[in-house]
Amino acid sequence: MRNTGDIFMNKPAAGAAHAREESESAFDFDPDVYRTLLESTLAIPWRIDWATMTFAYIGPQIEPLLGWPQDSWKTVDDWAARIHEEDRQRVVDFCVSQSMAGVDHEADYRALTRDNGYVWIRDVVHVVRDEKGEVESLVGFMFDITERKKSEQELLDMQRRLEALSFEDGLTGAANRRLFDRQLKTEWKAACRYGTTLSAILIDLDHFKQFNDRYGHIAGDECLIRVAAALGKAGRRPRDVIARFGGEEFVILLPETDAEAALYLAERCREVIGELQIPHESSPCGSMVTASIGVGTTTPTIEASAREFLTGVDRLLYAAKQAGRDRIVSDTI
Structure with a gap:
């Protein structure tokens, strides 16, 4: 895996570079501190290189959550294969179309665990462009929203029961x-x-x-x-x-x-x-x-x-x- 700081700050646009310079100057930017922050959050950071469709990075939090080793996330095919089959086509088609259009987006789906279960994930995606405005990479965070989905389903079931009773x-x-x-x-x-x-x-x-x-x-x-x-x-x-x-x-x-x-x-x-x-x-x-x-x-x-x-x-x-x-x-x- 490449250095976390390099991955998430690599090849920024001119405006982003200027903002980074100001940030580094103000806070004395330290890549190790940045890595610690990323890898201590419950959200799972990741970066995909657009040209090769490979993972440049994914946070180590992915293994405790889904069971798949950090180094097993090599290409977008690994990501797609680990989406529940009922969600896969919809999510892949949506994310690809939005990314090609250069539009930031998010998607909810069931991610498969290594032990044949699943976890509800919200993937929040930001499209990174180079100086020419071309898509360079995708960076984002995966959030475990399983408990939220359970609560939503319980509320929906309750509403349906109330409607049936009425x-x-x-x-x-x-x-x-x-x-x-x-x-x-x-x-x-x-x-x-x-x-x-x-x-x-x-x-x-x-x-x-x-x-x-x-x-x-x-x-x-x-x-x-x-x-x-x-x-x-x-x-x-x-x-x-x-x-x-x-x-x-x-x-x-x-x-x-x-x-x-x-x-x-x-x-x-x-x-x-x-x-x-x-x-x-x-x-x-x-x-x-x-x-x-x-x-x-x-x-x-x-x-x-x-x-x-x-x-x-x-x-x-x-x-x-x-x-x-x-x-x-x-x-x-």
């Missing part, structure tokens, strides 16, 4: 009305744009007030939890939304689903609720919990509205109740 029904774990309304609006716009169908299923547990009166509200909550779980296993796809609509009502939003497929899923929902065999001795519909279901399908247009569609599905649910409950009523809207 869209989740606190009792059943199904989506809540807020999420349903948002997705209905989104899917309605998408269906208008692409001319696809949209279906919705409204499910109301029959005579649920009588259930609560007979078995108590704790049992009623447990019933809702079990029904929500059963509906979640009835055949939903990734874009489908199963939400608690309010009280003992659930709604299922079905993008790109025709009337036949929606009716099939509604029948399956009615079956899985029946398979739970939850006793309901106070129900005129039978001895077990049952459900009335309305199923509506439409091809959205900009002239119509999602609210009107949902009102139409609610009317179908009401028709199922009026017809004696424990049944399905479906139609196109």
